[in-house]
Amino acid sequence: MKTFLEQPPRNGDETVVKVAIEDLNVYYGATHAIKSATLRIPRQRVTSFIGPSGCGKSTFLRALNRMHDLVPGTRVTGRVLLDQTDIYARDIDPVDIRHRVGMVFQRPNPFPKSIYENVIYGAKLQGVHRRSDLERIAETSLRQAALWEEVKDRLQQSALDLSGGQQQRLCIARVLAVAPDVILMDEPASALDPIATSKIEDLISALKAQYTVVIVTHSMQQAARISDETAFFHLGEIVESGHTTEIFTRPKQKKTEDYITGRFG
Amino acid sequence: MEYFLRRRRQWGNLVALACFWMSAILVMVLIVALLGWLVWSGASALSWSFLTSVPNETGAGGGIGPEIFNSFYLLFLTLFFTVPLALAVALYLEEYAQPGIVASAIQLAAEALATVPSIVMGLFGLLVFVFVLRWRFSALGGALTLTLLNLPTMMRMTQQALHAVPGSLREASLALGATKWRTIIHVVIPGAIAPLTTGIVLIAGRIFGETAALIYTAGVSVSNANPYDFGLFHPAETLSVHLWYTHAEGVAVDAQRIGSGSAVVLVAMVVIFNVLARLIGNFFRRRTSGR
Known part of the structure; x- marks a missing residue:
């Protein structure tokens, strides 16, 4: 199988590799969930992971900010280089990694606190305590997440009073407030209605000007709409990766073609 | 058909x-x-002087003031020991322990402790605090016996409260770069505070009404030094013990009246604790949903 790394670099200097994954394996107990996956994720692009349910795309994503550390019985081997530094190296603190690599989950999971408290949660952890700084961070993050206009008059209200789509954008704002380089999104719109979904998609497209976005999606249309790069997962392996347009118009692997044309999955 | x-x-x-x-x-x-x-x-039997005056061993007109004081004092002491200890064990089991021998052993020990009848716990307290440590009948010995008696229940309730906090909130916190400890302080405990306070107040009602475990540990008399005595090593007869004692062994001429009056006060207190549990629980439920 030809991997992304083995292909010659494309677009000259334009694409800088933000995250390089080499020979990554993830085991849940005896289950070999990710099998020797290698992938390069370019900076300030949207990279999407597609594939049938249970193919390992979420598992792979969670390896990128060491969320597997929290699950007993999970083992990760291989290297994940974030700006050339291996995040699984012995002297790396996963807490630092999670400051740099944020994550948005499948279901909106705001804390049962006020909207304001939700946004500044991460910033407070990083030691920002001055009120004016926190307020500035809250406003900037909420503006970036396209939520400011809807909530600016009720920042002290419960985040749980927001709609599902607003909650998910709040969760994105909460991640932005930590000022990460990379944002991982695990099917961020799968629990939302079409209108909320399109808002999230617009947001993702806007975010790539500043951030590297990696999104897991079960919707091929979504991947085609918003991503620059696509990796296709099947049975724990990356079958194919490359430019989204290429993957969707000229897939090199038979399996990829079968999947995107709807013959399985 | x-x-x-x-x-x-x-x-x-x-x-x-x-x-x-x-x-x-x-x-x-x-x-x-x-x-x-x-x-x-x-x-x-109820009157202001009954609620505030000291008991009379033999004559009529004794009150239950020191007993009410001792009930609250022992309650406070017991909660002071029970709540942090139960919280620590429950946090360890729910947040840190890997499933395995250690966790199962703690769980098993707690369940075994929970099955010990209170009179047996009282005799254990007599043995350890009164005989071995030579504290005689003491408020501290009584409180520690009550701690042993209520620890398993408090632990179980705390565990359930922590367990009910959604895992997705822990994940969100950790993914934002919080350490496990910060996550516990800022997300897990606030999320569990409503059932936790309800549990504490319910336990308080049980402690308030406990008798058998105290007869041989805190004693059946109030302090000689001072009826409202904070001394940890002085005897501290509680209201429920007093109720039992006046009925079973009392020689006061109006023992019947004192017993009935004490019963009303005791039941009223326990009812108040239960109502409080509900109110406080609701209050925190509203607070922690951010509403």
Whole structure:
């Protein structure tokens, strides 16, 4: 199988590799969930992971900010280089990694606190305590997440009073407030209605000007709409990766073609 | 045929409903009757001087002031030991421990401790605090015995409260770069505070009413030094012990009256604790949902 790394670099200097994954394996107990996956994720692009349910795309994503550390019985081997530094190296603190690599989950999971408290949660952890700084961070993050206009008059209200789509954008704002380089999104719109979904998609497209976005999606249309790069997962392996347009118009692997044309999955 | 089957189903439903109704009514009637009888027989004993004056061993006119004080004092001491200890163990089991021998052993020990009858726990307290440590009958010995008695329940309730906090919130916090400890302080404990406070107040009601475990540990008399005595090593007869003692062994001429009056006060306190548990629980539920 030809991997992304083995292909010659494309677009000259334009694409800088933000995250390089080499020979990554993830085991849940005896289950070999990710099998020797290698992938390069370019900076300030949207990279999407597609594939049938249970193919390992979420598992792979969670390896990128060491969320597997929290699950007993999970083992990760291989290297994940974030700006050339291996995040699984012995002297790396996963807490630092999670400051740099944020994550948005499948279901909106705001804390049962006020909207304001939700946004500044991460910033407070990083030691920002001055009120004016926190307020500035809250406003900037909420503006970036396209939520400011809807909530600016009720920042002290419960985040749980927001709609599902607003909650998910709040969760994105909460991640932005930590000022990460990379944002991982695990099917961020799968629990939302079409209108909320399109808002999230617009947001993702806007975010790539500043951030590297990696999104897991079960919707091929979504991947085609918003991503620059696509990796296709099947049975724990990356079958194919490359430019989204290429993957969707000229897939090199038979399996990829079968999947995107709807013959399985 | 079809018709009879339908009739039979309807009958079954009706009979079951009637049974549930009668059970519910029976429970209500029992509670009202019990409370009514207690109040009817004890209300005449209630007066300001009864609630505040010191007991009289032999003569008439003794009060229950020091006993009320001791009940609250022991309650405070017991919660002071029980709550942090239960929280620590529950946090360890729920947040840190890997499933395995250690966690199972702690769980098993707690369950075994929970099955010990309170009188046995009282005798254990007698052995350890009174005989071995030579504290005689003491408030501290009583509080520690009550701690042993209530720790398993408090632990279980704390565990359940922590367990009910959604894992997705822990994940969100950790993914934002929080350490496990910060996550516990900022997300897990605030998320569990409503059931936790309800649990504490309910336990408080049980502690308040506990008798058997205290007879041989905190003693059946109030402090000689001072009726309202904070001394940890002085005897501290509580209201419920006093109630038992005046009925069982009392020689005061108005023992009957004192017993009935104490019972009313005791029941009123326990009812107040239960109502408080509900109110505080609701309060925190509103608070922690950010509303």
